Amino acid sequence: MTIEQQIITIGICVLGTMLTRFLPFLVFSSKKPTPEYVRYLGRALPAAIFGMLVVYCLRNMEVFSGNHGLPELIAICLVAALHLWKRQMLLSIAGGTICYMFLVQTIF
Amino acid sequence: MKWKAFKTAFPYTIPIFAGFWFLGMTYGIYMNVSGFSFVYPMVMSLTVFGGSLEFLAVSMLLSKFAPLQTFIMVLMVQARHLFYGIAMLDRFQGMGLKKFYLIFGMCDESFSINCTADIPEDVDRGWFMFFVTLLNHFYWFSGATVGGILGSLVTFNTEGLDFVMTAMFVVIFLEQWLKEKKHYTAYIGLASSVVCLLLFGADSFLVPSMACIVAGLTFMRKPIEKAGGLV
Known part of the structure; x- marks a missing residue:
């Protein structure tokens, strides 16, 4: 790739990303009312999105081979347990991450 | 008003600081060892500000020039942002000029915090979301740039640190679940x-x-x- 082609490629990455980020705001401007169905989606989507993002983070987990995703499973259980117990976001995240690092570096 | 919003926003971004510095550095190092100057991760972290695509872009930049294929790939990887926009239509209303930056910087992590954080009544919502986005943007940009400069000089045993992002999404998912x-x-x-x-x-x-x-x-x-x- 020449430098010009690299610049164009990077430009396409920026353009495509911004298109996906700005499009809903361009289509549903504040001037005309947003359709009821889209407003419903806006309210119903977050919980579904966070479910999708958790799966997205775990997409490369080896469930059927290797360590069978055990470190992830253990660490996620710890995150959930800590969070239900103390409800302290930073504590749950730090506890789970340290546990995961310990597991993958020493045991698995 | 701004200072108060900043102080409220900062703690929410601490896990993202850890995650972005680790992932950003990894990304910068990856670009460096793939033969790119630190200018590339620096510019891309500023303008694209989306981790998974930036990692993918390394292999795109190394292969043959294929603009249309690149564009389709970008839209597929980034399509989830359409959901974020739909979910934030109401929340970003009346944010004035800040709205432009809030949308520009709406990566997974900024969206997650801005969508779910319980912002106290006496804190300005617009500035809170602005600082969350700005801090995240800064973490990613600085991590990627430092990684690009230091390159393979860095040796560390941080294996598994990237789990910090998974843990954060699990917590946010749980918070949403409990609501x-x-x-x-x-x-x-x-x-x-x-x-x-x-x-x-x-x-x-x-x-x-x-x-x-x-x-x-x-x-x-x-x-x-x-x-x-x-x-």
Whole structure:
């Protein structure tokens, strides 16, 4: 790739990303009312999105081979347990991450 | 007013600082060892500000020039942002000029915090979201640039540190879960993604998952709205 082609490629990455980020705001401007169905989606989507993002983070987990995703499973259980117990976001995240690092570096 | 919003926003971004510095450095190092100057990760972290695409872009830049294929790939990887926009339509209303930057910087992590954080009444919502986005942007930019400069000089045993992002999304998912009375929408999100991941594989399951989620939410609209409690 020449430098010009690299610049164009990077430009396409920026353009495509911004298109996906700005499009809903361009289509549903504040001037005309947003359709009821889209407003419903806006309210119903977050919980579904966070479910999708958790799966997205775990997409490369080896469930059927290797360590069978055990470190992830253990660490996620710890995150959930800590969070239900103390409800302290930073504590749950730090506890789970340290546990995961310990597991993958020493045991698995 | 701004200072107070900054002080409220900062703690929410601490896990993202850890995650972004680690992932950003990894990205910068990856670009460096792939033969690119630190200017590349620096510019891309500033302008694209989306981790997974920037990693993918390394291999795009190393292969043959294919603008159309690149564009389609970008849209598929980034399509989830359409959901974020739809979810934030109301929340970003009346933010003036800040709105432009809030949308520009709406990566997974900024969206997650801005969508779910309980912002106290006496804190300006607009500035809170602005600082969350700005801090995240800065973490990613500085991590990627430092990684690009130091390159392979860095040796560390931080294996597994990237789990910090997973842990954060698990916590946010849980918070959302605890807020709801019924969990139809969370189940739809989880089930769609898991099934599509098994069917389509890790590299191409996001777009089919999104389609399944929209179909599920549309099909289940009556019971979901009847259950109420949508935030």
